[in-house]
Amino acid sequence: MSKNTGYKPLRVETLTARLGKVAEISKQLGDDTSAWNVKEVGDGNLNRMFVVSGAYGSIIIKQALHYVWLVGDSWRLPLYRAYYEYHALTRQASRAPGSVPQILYFDEAQALIAMEFLEPHVKLRRKLILGERVDALAEFLGEFCAQTAFRGSELSMQSEMKKADVALFAGNVEIPAITEALVFTDPYYLAEMNNHTQGLGAVVEKLRSDVTLKVKVQQMLQRFASNTETLVHGNLHTGSVMSTENQTRVIDPEFVQYGPMGFDIGMLCANFLMAYFSQPAHRDDDLADYQNWILGVIEQTAKTFESEFRHLWATERTGMLYPASLFEDQGDDSTAACDAVLAGIWRDAWAVCGIEMHRRCLSLVHNADFEEIEDVAIRAPLEARNLMLGAELILSAEGLKSVNDVCELARAYNSKDFL
């Protein structure tokens, strides 16, 4: 990783002049830069994004910023996160082919990545607020989580390569630190940047005074910060997923780090559960149907994860963990070993799921699913269901038998009144 010497933020007016001679880019857009059209699409908190269109097509230019948009330039962040995002994207592309936008060009000094423009994809979170469905969504997401988890671990990778990769990603300090604070710690005390919906005070107080809950959350933080099972996306919420009616891609892995194999799928399920609980404020007619569809996506995502993981276990177990020499080569079935690994993954996943459900209502960065409900008298009780289920998942993560238990709990909490 080199220094970002000569870094200059791109602007709409300067982008063509600065990138017009980059062969990897002009090949995608056409050499005639006078025909290029540059549009800034400020979406997200940490980066500047541009759609650049030319005679041949369009691409995305993503450049890291020195500061967090949401907070202003008082919160400065290292540009090197583009370097980690680039390395995350190349690994995801090879472990789950077709799951991420194609990378066209990377300029480390400018903290800049040029990549495939996904069109007509929109963020999955937006689709869920609008009540839209996506075909094969669960199958895609379950496979993505299973493939990246398995193939990035020593179930599959040679230890030497994995350790070199652990060393590389250990350089990413400030970005994981955001997760460590905003996700695992801030929700549980009066942190400076916190905010929560009016009316939730009693529920928030209940969570913050539950010592058992806080211990479980910090145990999960310890596992998150001191665990190198696999390379995780690190921020796999529904705003990091883009879909059409029938195609899905995963974007924005700048929170990449080594962590528990259950981290991504846990965070993902949390965001579906928040979409689920927020629905009564977004629609009337097809409410029950659409909520059932969301729970169906959660169930199917988890089941696809399991079946894909078991498939990879049977066909790609080439790493040092649970070697065939100890099982199959001795005539012993290794199903019990796979069961144990999956049980550990789900234990982590449901704890992470509950924690993500908390932080999105209590800490700095809230979910649009709830945030766009303008009437706080409507929003608060829906968020309360989400917060209370979050607590139950954290406290009972070890006892949940399968995703069906989680969906049953969600159905039960969906008609409860906590305020």
Place this chain on the structure above:
Amino acid sequence: MSKNTGYKPLRVETLTARLGKVAEISKQLGDDTSAWNVKEVGDGNLNRMFVVSGAYGSIIIKQALHYVWLVGDSWRLPLYRAYYEYHALTRQASRAPGSVPQILYFDEAQALIAMEFLEPHVKLRRKLILGERVDALAEFLGEFCAQTAFRGSELSMQSEMKKADVALFAGNVEIPAITEALVFTDPYYLAEMNNHTQGLGAVVEKLRSDVTLKVKVQQMLQRFASNTETLVHGNLHTGSVMSTENQTRVIDPEFVQYGPMGFDIGMLCANFLMAYFSQPAHRDDDLADYQNWILGVIEQTAKTFESEFRHLWATERTGMLYPASLFEDQGDDSTAACDAVLAGIWRDAWAVCGIEMHRRCLSLVHNADFEEIEDVAIRAPLEARNLMLGAELILSAEGLKSVNDVCELARAYNSKDFL
């Protein structure tokens, strides 16, 4: 870490000429190199060791070799392990002051460390075979394990420094690979370099056909290889401990890596248990007394670990994990959190303990405690007790309430006949 350019193994004949001009060394020995006396003390498998004496005193020169003595030069090992040993020693010296030999000089290119000569210390394993006692042994070892575990973790360290350190030690690949294979995997199948005492066949077969046991061992391997809770010594057996009648030091941390906080104390307890089970072959008169003394050391080591860990928890919890903002600052006691962390440590420790008890009788590198019992008819039943208790510890690691349970089990197994 640089390359070992110009590396040349030291010899008794060349040592003085090569090191005579190193100020850090001649300061310890005296400038008159004609008075230096060099003695090779080949002890250990991976290094060449010399005691160099001069007018002022004596020092140890330890130089890494390209190959493993025990196996011959077919098994080659990187010289860079001296670099990691050096960095481990400096960290241990600062986290547990006075616990390791003083480092005088480090030459990375020559993979060479000059350090304090411990005299009249002898290896603790030898003392245990001879039936000797060491005052304050348990207190020293319990504190060493607790201090290095706590102060090397994010309970104490700032995350940025810990992550930089994780990256540094992730470069140590081949040495942890020895542990991964010899400790966690080889004992449980017919690995090429294995050997075990004649007469143990049925017991070994029983272990290797126990799928539940093998799954537990591999889960522990996964935790060992994918866990960066703290910087562990990595090879803390009784041959890595040197004692006089009342003073103890820890040496040889070349197997250093980030790993679970319970790893070192688990391996250490295993070596005391092996000393315990081997005693009937080493003495008659004071057998019961001495065995009780060993169990007392195990109990007191574990209790010192707990009390020191709780003391550090109360006084030095300066890292991001279990912050005071979530507990004390809200008027909540954090004892439940410390209890949970300690429970996790002991769960790992007793699993590691059982695994170490297995590998030392089944894999490549056996313990002198058993190995020096020449009559295999005497050795085998003692090893069988050790192997069977190892299995029980692995299988019941989660259910053991305290070290007292382990010592009770040891007492029970000490009179069982498994052959």
